[in-house]
Amino acid sequence: MLDVLRRFITDLSGAPDEHGFAVDDHRVAAAALLIHLIGVDGAVDDPERVVLHDVLKARFDLDESATAELIAVAQSREADAIDLYGFTSVLKRSLDAEGRAGVIEMMWEIVFADGAADELEDNVVWRAAELLGVPARERVELKRRIAARTQSVGAATR
Template sequence: MFAQLRKFINTLAEQPESDQAPDFTTALAALMVEIMRADGEVHVDECHMIARLLTQHSGISTQASELIRDQAIEMVDEAIDLHRFVRVVNAHTGELERIEVIELLWLVAFADGRLDPHEEHMVRKVAGLLYVAHADFISAKLTARQQLKLTD
Protein backbone atom coordinates (compact mmCIF):
# COMPACT_ATOMS: atom_id res chain seq x y z
CA MET A 1 0.00 0.00 0.00
CA PHE A 2 2.88 2.37 0.68
CA ALA A 3 4.68 1.57 -2.58
CA GLN A 4 3.57 4.77 -4.32
CA LEU A 5 4.53 6.92 -1.34
CA ARG A 6 7.94 5.21 -1.14
CA LYS A 7 8.44 5.85 -4.88
CA PHE A 8 7.59 9.53 -4.45
CA ILE A 9 9.94 9.91 -1.50
CA ASN A 10 12.80 8.29 -3.39
CA THR A 11 12.34 10.47 -6.47
CA LEU A 12 12.00 13.61 -4.39
CA ALA A 13 15.14 12.81 -2.40
CA GLU A 14 17.09 13.07 -5.65
CA GLN A 15 15.84 16.59 -6.37
CA PRO A 16 17.77 19.64 -5.12
CA GLU A 17 16.43 21.22 -1.96
CA SER A 18 14.86 24.68 -2.07
CA ASP A 19 15.97 27.32 0.42
CA GLN A 20 12.40 28.25 1.31
CA ALA A 21 10.54 24.94 1.27
CA PRO A 22 11.56 21.77 3.10
CA ASP A 23 12.09 18.60 1.10
CA PHE A 24 9.26 16.09 1.02
CA THR A 25 10.67 13.79 3.71
CA THR A 26 11.26 16.67 6.12
CA ALA A 27 7.78 18.08 5.44
CA LEU A 28 6.28 14.65 6.11
CA ALA A 29 8.34 14.35 9.31
CA ALA A 30 7.15 17.81 10.39
CA LEU A 31 3.51 16.76 10.02
CA MET A 32 4.25 13.66 12.11
CA VAL A 33 5.91 15.84 14.75
CA GLU A 34 2.80 18.03 14.86
CA ILE A 35 0.71 14.94 15.60
CA MET A 36 3.19 13.75 18.23
CA ARG A 37 2.99 17.09 20.04
CA ALA A 38 -0.75 17.62 19.69
CA ASP A 39 -1.54 16.19 23.13
CA GLY A 40 1.08 18.35 24.83
CA GLU A 41 3.30 15.38 25.60
CA VAL A 42 6.17 13.80 23.71
CA HIS A 43 6.26 10.05 24.19
CA VAL A 44 9.36 8.09 23.32
CA ASP A 45 7.15 5.57 21.47
CA GLU A 46 5.94 8.34 19.18
CA CYS A 47 9.50 9.55 18.54
CA HIS A 48 10.57 6.04 17.66
CA MET A 49 7.51 5.57 15.44
CA ILE A 50 8.35 8.69 13.42
CA ALA A 51 11.92 7.51 12.82
CA ARG A 52 10.72 3.99 11.98
CA LEU A 53 8.12 5.22 9.49
CA LEU A 54 10.62 7.52 7.80
CA THR A 55 13.08 4.63 7.51
CA GLN A 56 10.46 2.23 6.16
CA HIS A 57 8.87 4.56 3.66
CA SER A 58 11.79 6.58 2.40
CA GLY A 59 14.50 3.95 2.29
CA ILE A 60 16.89 5.96 4.43
CA SER A 61 18.95 4.68 7.33
CA THR A 62 17.75 4.79 10.91
CA GLN A 63 20.38 7.39 11.71
CA ALA A 64 19.25 9.58 8.79
CA SER A 65 15.59 9.24 9.80
CA GLU A 66 16.40 10.30 13.36
CA LEU A 67 18.31 13.29 12.03
CA ILE A 68 15.41 14.30 9.77
CA ARG A 69 12.97 13.86 12.67
CA ASP A 70 15.13 16.11 14.85
CA GLN A 71 15.37 18.73 12.08
CA ALA A 72 11.61 18.56 11.69
CA ILE A 73 11.18 19.18 15.41
CA GLU A 74 13.27 22.34 15.08
CA MET A 75 11.32 23.46 12.01
CA VAL A 76 8.00 22.90 13.78
CA ASP A 77 9.27 24.95 16.74
CA GLU A 78 9.90 27.86 14.36
CA ALA A 79 6.81 27.41 12.16
CA ILE A 80 3.81 29.64 12.46
CA ASP A 81 1.44 27.09 10.94
CA LEU A 82 1.30 23.83 8.99
CA HIS A 83 0.90 25.29 5.53
CA ARG A 84 4.61 25.27 4.71
CA PHE A 85 4.69 21.50 5.20
CA VAL A 86 1.26 20.74 3.76
CA ARG A 87 2.08 22.66 0.60
CA VAL A 88 5.10 20.42 -0.06
CA VAL A 89 3.13 17.23 0.55
CA ASN A 90 0.24 18.40 -1.65
CA ALA A 91 2.61 19.43 -4.43
CA HIS A 92 4.31 16.05 -4.60
CA THR A 93 1.53 13.56 -4.00
CA GLY A 94 -1.66 12.36 -5.58
CA GLU A 95 -4.86 11.36 -3.83
CA LEU A 96 -3.70 7.84 -2.89
CA GLU A 97 -0.38 9.04 -1.48
CA ARG A 98 -2.13 11.69 0.62
CA ILE A 99 -4.37 9.00 2.10
CA GLU A 100 -1.21 7.02 2.92
CA VAL A 101 0.23 10.12 4.60
CA ILE A 102 -2.88 10.32 6.80
CA GLU A 103 -2.42 6.65 7.68
CA LEU A 104 1.16 7.41 8.75
CA LEU A 105 -0.11 10.25 10.92
CA TRP A 106 -2.60 7.88 12.55
CA LEU A 107 0.25 5.44 13.27
CA VAL A 108 2.10 8.22 15.10
CA ALA A 109 -1.05 9.21 17.01
CA PHE A 110 -1.61 5.60 18.13
CA ALA A 111 2.07 4.88 18.87
CA ASP A 112 1.73 5.44 22.62
CA GLY A 113 -1.23 3.05 22.80
CA ARG A 114 -3.95 5.66 23.14
CA LEU A 115 -5.55 8.36 21.04
CA ASP A 116 -5.81 11.79 22.60
CA PRO A 117 -8.65 14.00 21.28
CA HIS A 118 -6.09 16.69 20.39
CA GLU A 119 -4.18 14.19 18.23
CA GLU A 120 -7.37 13.18 16.48
CA HIS A 121 -8.25 16.83 15.89
CA MET A 122 -4.81 17.49 14.40
CA VAL A 123 -4.98 14.47 12.07
CA ARG A 124 -8.44 15.65 10.97
CA LYS A 125 -7.08 19.15 10.35
CA VAL A 126 -4.18 17.85 8.25
CA ALA A 127 -6.52 15.55 6.34
CA GLY A 128 -8.63 18.57 5.43
CA LEU A 129 -5.57 20.52 4.32
CA LEU A 130 -4.48 17.55 2.20
CA TYR A 131 -7.97 17.29 0.65
CA VAL A 132 -8.50 13.78 1.98
CA ALA A 133 -12.17 12.76 2.00
CA HIS A 134 -13.76 11.93 5.34
CA ALA A 135 -14.35 8.29 4.33
CA ASP A 136 -10.65 7.92 3.48
CA PHE A 137 -9.73 9.66 6.75
CA ILE A 138 -11.76 7.04 8.68
CA SER A 139 -10.45 4.17 6.57
CA ALA A 140 -6.86 5.26 7.24
CA LYS A 141 -7.62 5.42 10.96
CA LEU A 142 -9.05 1.90 10.99
CA THR A 143 -6.13 0.56 8.96
CA ALA A 144 -3.62 2.11 11.36
CA ARG A 145 -5.45 0.68 14.38
CA GLN A 146 -5.45 -2.74 12.74
CA GLN A 147 -1.73 -2.52 11.90
CA LEU A 148 -0.92 -1.78 15.52
CA LYS A 149 -3.47 -4.36 16.70
CA LEU A 150 -5.22 -1.86 18.96
CA THR A 151 -8.63 -2.51 20.44
CA ASP A 152 -11.21 -0.08 21.82
Template sequence: MFENLLRRLLSPAPEILPDPDARLALAALLVRLARADDHYDAAEVQRIDAVLRARFGLSPFEATRLRGQAEVLEEEAPDTVRFTRAIKDHVPYEDRLGVIEALWEVALADGRRDVDEDGLMRLVAPMLGVEDADSALARQRVEARPR
Protein backbone atom coordinates in the same frame (compact mmCIF):
# COMPACT_ATOMS: atom_id res chain seq x y z
CA MET B 1 18.92 26.40 8.26
CA PHE B 2 15.55 25.69 6.64
CA GLU B 3 14.94 29.05 5.01
CA ASN B 4 14.99 27.68 1.44
CA LEU B 5 12.55 24.89 2.23
CA LEU B 6 10.22 27.23 4.09
CA ARG B 7 10.37 29.70 1.19
CA ARG B 8 9.48 26.93 -1.29
CA LEU B 9 6.71 25.61 0.95
CA LEU B 10 5.15 29.04 1.23
CA SER B 11 5.66 30.35 -2.30
CA PRO B 12 2.44 31.25 -4.13
CA ALA B 13 3.55 29.26 -7.20
CA PRO B 14 4.14 25.67 -6.06
CA GLU B 15 7.33 23.98 -7.10
CA ILE B 16 8.09 20.29 -7.07
CA LEU B 17 9.86 19.64 -3.82
CA PRO B 18 13.18 17.85 -4.15
CA ASP B 19 13.09 14.44 -2.49
CA PRO B 20 15.09 15.49 0.60
CA ASP B 21 12.77 18.46 1.15
CA ALA B 22 9.66 16.32 0.71
CA ARG B 23 11.03 13.89 3.28
CA LEU B 24 11.74 16.70 5.70
CA ALA B 25 8.29 18.23 5.18
CA LEU B 26 6.59 14.92 5.96
CA ALA B 27 8.80 14.33 8.98
CA ALA B 28 7.98 17.81 10.31
CA LEU B 29 4.27 17.14 9.89
CA LEU B 30 4.66 13.89 11.86
CA VAL B 31 6.45 15.79 14.62
CA ARG B 32 3.75 18.47 14.64
CA LEU B 33 1.08 15.82 15.13
CA ALA B 34 3.05 14.09 17.90
CA ARG B 35 3.46 17.41 19.71
CA ALA B 36 -0.23 18.36 19.32
CA ASP B 37 -1.13 17.14 22.81
CA ASP B 38 1.91 18.81 24.42
CA HIS B 39 3.21 15.35 25.28
CA TYR B 40 5.98 14.24 22.91
CA ASP B 41 7.01 10.89 24.31
CA ALA B 42 9.44 8.11 23.46
CA ALA B 43 6.75 5.94 21.82
CA GLU B 44 5.93 8.75 19.39
CA VAL B 45 9.61 9.41 18.66
CA GLN B 46 10.18 5.71 17.99
CA ARG B 47 7.10 5.54 15.76
CA ILE B 48 8.22 8.58 13.75
CA ASP B 49 11.64 7.00 13.26
CA ALA B 50 10.01 3.70 12.21
CA VAL B 51 7.72 5.47 9.73
CA LEU B 52 10.67 7.36 8.24
CA ARG B 53 12.77 4.20 7.99
CA ALA B 54 9.97 2.25 6.30
CA ARG B 55 8.72 5.01 4.03
CA PHE B 56 12.12 6.21 2.80
CA GLY B 57 14.36 3.15 3.31
CA LEU B 58 16.54 4.96 5.84
CA SER B 59 18.95 3.48 8.32
CA PRO B 60 18.17 4.03 12.01
CA PHE B 61 20.84 6.75 12.12
CA GLU B 62 19.44 8.52 9.03
CA ALA B 63 15.89 8.38 10.38
CA THR B 64 16.99 9.81 13.73
CA ARG B 65 18.90 12.59 11.98
CA LEU B 66 15.92 13.41 9.74
CA ARG B 67 13.58 13.50 12.74
CA GLY B 68 15.96 15.83 14.55
CA GLN B 69 15.95 18.20 11.59
CA ALA B 70 12.16 17.92 11.42
CA GLU B 71 11.82 18.86 15.08
CA VAL B 72 13.69 22.09 14.38
CA LEU B 73 11.69 22.78 11.19
CA GLU B 74 8.40 22.12 12.97
CA GLU B 75 9.26 24.79 15.53
CA GLU B 76 10.19 27.29 12.78
CA ALA B 77 7.38 26.42 10.36
CA PRO B 78 4.32 28.62 10.09
CA ASP B 79 0.83 27.50 10.96
CA THR B 80 -0.38 24.05 9.95
CA VAL B 81 -2.73 25.42 7.28
CA ARG B 82 0.01 26.81 5.05
CA PHE B 83 2.35 23.93 5.83
CA THR B 84 -0.12 21.21 4.82
CA ARG B 85 -1.36 23.18 1.82
CA ALA B 86 2.19 23.23 0.52
CA ILE B 87 2.48 19.46 0.95
CA LYS B 88 -0.87 19.01 -0.80
CA ASP B 89 0.38 21.05 -3.75
CA HIS B 90 3.50 18.89 -4.10
CA VAL B 91 2.32 15.35 -3.34
CA PRO B 92 -0.06 13.21 -5.46
CA TYR B 93 -3.29 12.00 -3.79
CA GLU B 94 -2.15 8.38 -3.48
CA ASP B 95 0.97 9.49 -1.63
CA ARG B 96 -1.10 11.81 0.58
CA LEU B 97 -3.08 8.74 1.65
CA GLY B 98 0.23 7.28 2.78
CA VAL B 99 0.95 10.52 4.64
CA ILE B 100 -2.39 10.24 6.45
CA GLU B 101 -1.65 6.62 7.36
CA ALA B 102 1.78 7.63 8.67
CA LEU B 103 0.17 10.41 10.71
CA TRP B 104 -2.30 7.93 12.21
CA GLU B 105 0.62 5.64 13.11
CA VAL B 106 2.15 8.46 15.12
CA ALA B 107 -1.17 9.56 16.63
CA LEU B 108 -1.84 6.01 17.82
CA ALA B 109 1.76 5.23 18.84
CA ASP B 110 0.96 5.41 22.54
CA GLY B 111 -2.00 3.02 22.15
CA ARG B 112 -4.73 5.58 22.67
CA ARG B 113 -6.58 8.28 20.76
CA ASP B 114 -5.89 11.69 22.20
CA VAL B 115 -8.46 14.44 21.69
CA ASP B 116 -5.81 16.99 20.59
CA GLU B 117 -4.21 14.60 18.10
CA ASP B 118 -7.66 13.56 16.83
CA GLY B 119 -8.53 17.22 16.38
CA LEU B 120 -5.37 17.88 14.40
CA MET B 121 -6.05 14.82 12.23
CA ARG B 122 -9.56 16.11 11.49
CA LEU B 123 -7.97 19.39 10.47
CA VAL B 124 -4.99 18.01 8.54
CA ALA B 125 -6.76 15.38 6.41
CA PRO B 126 -8.99 17.87 4.54
CA MET B 127 -6.12 20.36 4.28
CA LEU B 128 -4.15 17.62 2.53
CA GLY B 129 -7.17 17.07 0.27
CA VAL B 130 -7.88 13.63 1.72
CA GLU B 131 -11.51 12.60 2.08
CA ASP B 132 -12.80 11.84 5.59
CA ALA B 133 -13.69 8.30 4.54
CA ASP B 134 -10.14 7.67 3.28
CA SER B 135 -8.69 9.04 6.50
CA ALA B 136 -10.99 6.78 8.54
CA LEU B 137 -9.93 3.77 6.46
CA ALA B 138 -6.27 4.68 6.99
CA ARG B 139 -6.88 4.88 10.75
CA GLN B 140 -8.62 1.49 10.72
CA ARG B 141 -5.69 -0.08 8.84
CA VAL B 142 -3.28 1.30 11.42
CA GLU B 143 -5.45 0.18 14.35
CA ALA B 144 -5.64 -3.34 12.88
CA ARG B 145 -1.86 -3.74 12.81
CA PRO B 146 -0.23 -5.63 15.64
CA ARG B 147 1.69 -3.41 18.04
Protein backbone atom coordinates in the same frame (compact mmCIF):
# COMPACT_ATOMS: atom_id res chain seq x y z
CA MET C 1 20.63 37.39 13.92
CA LEU C 2 22.96 36.44 11.08
CA ASP C 3 21.91 32.78 11.38
CA VAL C 4 18.26 33.80 11.08
CA LEU C 5 19.02 35.79 7.93
CA ARG C 6 20.99 32.89 6.44
CA ARG C 7 18.17 30.48 7.13
CA PHE C 8 15.64 32.90 5.62
CA ILE C 9 17.67 33.21 2.42
CA THR C 10 18.15 29.44 2.25
CA ASP C 11 14.40 28.96 2.74
CA LEU C 12 13.65 31.36 -0.12
CA SER C 13 16.10 29.70 -2.47
CA GLY C 14 14.80 26.17 -1.79
CA ALA C 15 18.41 25.00 -1.63
CA PRO C 16 19.30 22.08 0.61
CA ASP C 17 20.30 23.02 4.13
CA GLU C 18 23.38 21.69 5.91
CA HIS C 19 21.66 18.32 6.28
CA GLY C 20 20.94 17.91 2.59
CA PHE C 21 17.17 18.31 2.84
CA ALA C 22 15.68 21.09 0.70
CA VAL C 23 13.06 23.41 2.14
CA ASP C 24 10.43 22.01 -0.21
CA ASP C 25 11.37 18.36 0.40
CA HIS C 26 8.15 16.47 1.02
CA ARG C 27 9.93 14.19 3.49
CA VAL C 28 10.71 17.16 5.74
CA ALA C 29 7.13 18.41 5.49
CA ALA C 30 5.75 14.98 6.38
CA ALA C 31 8.19 14.53 9.27
CA ALA C 32 7.38 18.00 10.62
CA LEU C 33 3.66 17.17 10.59
CA LEU C 34 4.38 13.97 12.52
CA ILE C 35 6.53 15.84 15.04
CA HIS C 36 3.77 18.41 15.53
CA LEU C 37 1.31 15.58 16.06
CA ILE C 38 3.50 13.89 18.68
CA GLY C 39 3.61 17.02 20.81
CA VAL C 40 0.02 18.17 20.44
CA ASP C 41 -1.28 16.26 23.46
CA GLY C 42 1.47 17.68 25.66
CA ALA C 43 3.19 14.35 26.26
CA VAL C 44 5.93 12.92 24.08
CA ASP C 45 6.40 9.26 24.94
CA ASP C 46 9.23 6.93 23.99
CA PRO C 47 6.88 4.67 21.99
CA GLU C 48 5.91 7.71 19.89
CA ARG C 49 9.55 8.57 19.25
CA VAL C 50 10.30 4.99 18.23
CA VAL C 51 7.30 4.85 15.89
CA LEU C 52 8.27 8.23 14.40
CA HIS C 53 11.76 6.95 13.65
CA ASP C 54 10.56 3.61 12.29
CA VAL C 55 7.77 5.08 10.15
CA LEU C 56 10.06 7.68 8.55
CA LYS C 57 12.86 5.19 7.99
CA ALA C 58 10.58 2.64 6.35
CA ARG C 59 8.35 5.01 4.37
CA PHE C 60 11.22 7.00 2.88
CA ASP C 61 13.72 4.12 2.67
CA LEU C 62 16.36 5.90 4.76
CA ASP C 63 19.34 4.61 6.70
CA GLU C 64 19.81 5.39 10.41
CA SER C 65 21.89 8.51 9.80
CA ALA C 66 19.53 10.01 7.22
CA THR C 67 16.53 9.25 9.44
CA ALA C 68 18.16 11.06 12.37
CA GLU C 69 19.01 14.01 10.11
CA LEU C 70 15.47 14.15 8.75
CA ILE C 71 14.04 14.22 12.27
CA ALA C 72 16.46 16.95 13.33
CA VAL C 73 15.63 19.14 10.31
CA ALA C 74 11.91 18.53 10.73
CA GLN C 75 12.06 19.41 14.45
CA SER C 76 13.70 22.70 13.56
CA ARG C 77 11.16 23.48 10.85
CA GLU C 78 8.24 22.50 13.08
CA ALA C 79 9.52 24.75 15.86
CA ASP C 80 9.51 27.69 13.43
CA ALA C 81 6.08 26.90 11.95
CA ILE C 82 2.98 28.87 12.76
CA ASP C 83 0.46 26.48 11.22
CA LEU C 84 0.04 23.23 9.30
CA TYR C 85 -0.43 24.92 5.93
CA GLY C 86 3.28 25.43 5.32
CA PHE C 87 3.81 21.68 5.44
CA THR C 88 0.59 20.54 3.80
CA SER C 89 1.08 22.90 0.87
CA VAL C 90 4.47 21.30 0.13
CA LEU C 91 2.92 17.84 0.39
CA LYS C 92 -0.03 18.74 -1.81
CA ARG C 93 2.29 20.09 -4.52
CA SER C 94 4.73 17.18 -4.29
CA LEU C 95 2.55 14.10 -3.82
CA ASP C 96 -0.29 12.47 -5.68
CA ALA C 97 -3.50 11.40 -3.91
CA GLU C 98 -2.00 8.08 -2.86
CA GLY C 99 1.08 9.78 -1.42
CA ARG C 100 -1.04 12.28 0.52
CA ALA C 101 -3.13 9.42 1.92
CA GLY C 102 0.15 7.78 2.93
CA VAL C 103 0.99 10.85 5.02
CA ILE C 104 -2.36 10.53 6.80
CA GLU C 105 -1.63 6.85 7.36
CA MET C 106 1.72 7.75 8.96
CA MET C 107 -0.09 10.27 11.16
CA TRP C 108 -2.47 7.58 12.40
CA GLU C 109 0.49 5.32 13.13
CA ILE C 110 1.89 8.06 15.36
CA VAL C 111 -1.50 8.66 17.02
CA PHE C 112 -1.88 4.98 17.92
CA ALA C 113 1.74 4.54 19.01
CA ASP C 114 0.62 4.95 22.62
CA GLY C 115 -2.44 2.73 22.13
CA ALA C 116 -5.23 5.31 21.85
CA ALA C 117 -6.27 8.38 19.90
CA ASP C 118 -6.38 11.60 21.87
CA GLU C 119 -9.00 14.18 20.86
CA LEU C 120 -6.34 16.76 20.02
CA GLU C 121 -4.41 14.27 17.88
CA ASP C 122 -7.58 13.29 16.06
CA ASN C 123 -8.26 16.96 15.32
CA VAL C 124 -4.78 17.54 13.89
CA VAL C 125 -5.13 14.54 11.57
CA TRP C 126 -8.57 15.78 10.48
CA ARG C 127 -7.20 19.28 9.71
CA ALA C 128 -4.18 17.90 7.85
CA ALA C 129 -6.39 15.55 5.82
CA GLU C 130 -8.64 18.45 4.86
CA LEU C 131 -5.66 20.56 3.78
CA LEU C 132 -4.21 17.63 1.82
CA GLY C 133 -7.49 16.88 0.07
CA VAL C 134 -7.79 13.40 1.58
CA PRO C 135 -11.53 12.59 1.72
CA ALA C 136 -13.12 12.05 5.12
CA ARG C 137 -14.13 8.51 4.20
CA GLU C 138 -10.51 7.59 3.41
CA ARG C 139 -9.22 9.31 6.57
CA VAL C 140 -11.67 7.34 8.72
CA GLU C 141 -10.88 4.06 6.96
CA LEU C 142 -7.14 4.62 7.51
CA LYS C 143 -7.83 5.34 11.18
CA ARG C 144 -9.83 2.12 11.56
CA ARG C 145 -7.18 0.05 9.80
CA ILE C 146 -4.28 1.43 11.87
CA ALA C 147 -6.27 1.17 15.12
CA ALA C 148 -7.13 -2.47 14.39
CA ARG C 149 -3.53 -3.29 13.48
CA THR C 150 -2.25 -1.55 16.62
CA GLN C 151 -4.73 -3.37 18.84
CA SER C 152 -3.86 -6.75 17.33
CA VAL C 153 -0.12 -6.09 17.80
CA GLY C 154 -0.75 -4.95 21.38
CA ALA C 155 -2.78 -8.07 22.13
CA ALA C 156 -0.08 -10.29 20.65
CA THR C 157 2.61 -8.76 22.86
CA ARG C 158 0.67 -9.16 26.11
